[in-house]
Amino acid sequence: MERKHLRNEQVWLAVGSLMILATVALALALAYTRDVMIPFVLAIFITTVVAPCFDYQVTRLRFPRWVAVVTTLLVVAALLSLLSLAFVAAFQAMIAVAREYGQQVGDLSERLFVYLQARHIQIDQAKVVAQIEERVPQYVTQSAGILMGTISHAVLVIIFVVFLLFGRDSHKRRSGIAADIERTFREYLIEMTIISTLTATLVGLVLWTLGLQMAWLFAFLVFILTYIPNVGGIVATLLPLPIAFAQFHNPWMIAAVVAIPASIHVVIGSFVAPRLMAHGLELHPVTILLALAFWGLLWGIVGMFLAVPMVAMFRIVLAEFDTTRPLAELLSGRLPGRRTAVATP
Numbered sequence: 239m240e241r242k243h244l245r246n247e248q249v250w251l252a253v254g255s256l257m258i259l260a261t262v263a264l265a266l267a268l269a270y271t272r273d274v275m276i277p278f279v280l281a282i283f284i285t286t287v288v289a290p291c292f293d294y295q296v297t298r299l300r301f302p303r304w305v306a307v308v309t310t311l312l313v314v315a316a317l318l319s320l321l322s323l324a325f326v327a328a329f330q331a332m333i334a335v336a337r338e339y340g341q342q343v344g345d346l347s348e349r350l351f352v353y354l355q356a357r358h359i360q361i362d363q364a365k366v367v368a369q370i371e372e373r374v375p376q377y378v379t380q381s382a383g384i385l386m387g388t389i390s391h392a393v394l395v396i397i398f399v400v401f402l403l404f405g406r407d408s409h410k411r412r413s414g415i416a417a418d419i420e421r422t423f424r425e426y427l428i429e430m431t432i433i434s435t436l437t438a439t440l441v442g443l444v445l446w447t448l449g450l451q452m453a454w455l456f457a458f459l460v461f462i463l464t465y466i467p468n469v470g471g472i473v474a475t476l477l478p479l480p481i482a483f484a485q486f487h488n489p490w491m492i493a494a495v496v497a498i499p500a501s502i503h504v505v506i507g508s509f510v511a512p513r514l515m516a517h518g519l520e521l522h523p524v525t526i527l528l529a530l531a532f533w534g535l536l537w538g539i540v541g542m543f544l545a546v547p548m549v550a551m552f553r554i555v556l557a558e559f560d561t562t563r564p565l566a567e568l569l570s571g572r573l574p575g576r577r578t579a580v581a582t583p
Contacts, residue, residue, distance in 0.1 A: 253561070257566050276540055277391045281398030283547070286423050287397075287404065288314055297406040307403045314399060318392050324458065349483070415558055419551045426519065426547055429511075434464040437506050441474075441499045450495055451481055460499070466542050467526050471503040519550040522571030 268275055288310050295306035412420065442457025450456070456478045463470035475496060482495040521529075529549040535539030549569065557566035 272537055275395040278398050281395045285399055285402040286420050292403055293408040418554045422550055423547050433511055434461045437464050440502045444498045475500045520570045523568045
């Protein structure tokens with residue numbers, strides 16, 4: 239019995255080591271092929287979303303396949319165009335105020351330095367402020383460039399979508415892993431869109447009521463960043479802080495700019511989201527944070543948006559096989575129990 243138990247542990251150690259090596263190799267391959275893989279993954283997700291529309295045209299309306307592909311692509315093109323126009327408008331506004339935003343961050347830093355010097359903490363103020371005022375516009379411009387670069391891959395994404403739709407069998411009833419993955423992603427996207435819209439609308443109304451400059455720009459950023467769980471809400475809450483410090487001299491107004499949107503995020507995340515996302519993704523919060531870090535390291539901000547649905551799909555696949563089911567349980571936060579042999583008299 240002990241020898242068999244030792245052999246099982248050795249097998250699991252070998253399997254774990256091979257999976258670690260395979261993960262490292264896969265990460266290197268994904269990082270090297272990101273210019274092709276990012277549009278391909280986006281195309282898979284877009285195809286999953288519009289597949290019911292395509293299937294309905296083929297199976298119910300009896301449209302020829304090429305007609306269904308064309309009409310579905312028109313829907314995809316319209317959605318991508320609206321999204322692209324929203325991104326362009328938002329980031330043009332951000333680039334236009336990037337220098338002013340950097341100066342306001344510098345003013346906020348100067349106030350912090352005054353506070354620190356009053357407590358005899360010496361820091362090279364001029365150097366730090368100059369770095370902040372120089373780097374903030376660069377970061378804003380670089381972020382805009384990354385997202386605009388993603389939009390520029392729209393042609394490649396559409397090409398992938400065309401081939402994926404032509405290769406889809408609309409008459410085949412899907413079951414098993416494929417059906418679970420499609421259902422999970424559609425539910426996740428619909429639910430996150432509702433949550434993001436609700437959060438952005440409430441935050442925008444609050445910031446507009448408080449009289450904050452660029453209130454609806456920050457609301458749009460809330461809508462986008464809410465798709466990044468945990469981290470996105472924190473970043474979106476802190477973004478208006480430099481504008482609030484520069485515009486308001488009342489500390490209660492500055493606190494309201496951060497505290498009320500933060501409360502909205504907490505209330506929606508704690509009460510609305512769990513009831514709306516009834517089925518859930520069955521992912522532990524630590525798993526989500528690690529997924530954001532991993533995919534963000536590989537594919538940047540686009541990887542952070544795709545991290546959660548991709549890990550959820552991996553969990554579904556792992557749960558289908560006995561060998562990898564403990565890994566799926568681990569991603570869900572349920573540590574696989576260790577069976578102990580009970581001696582019988």
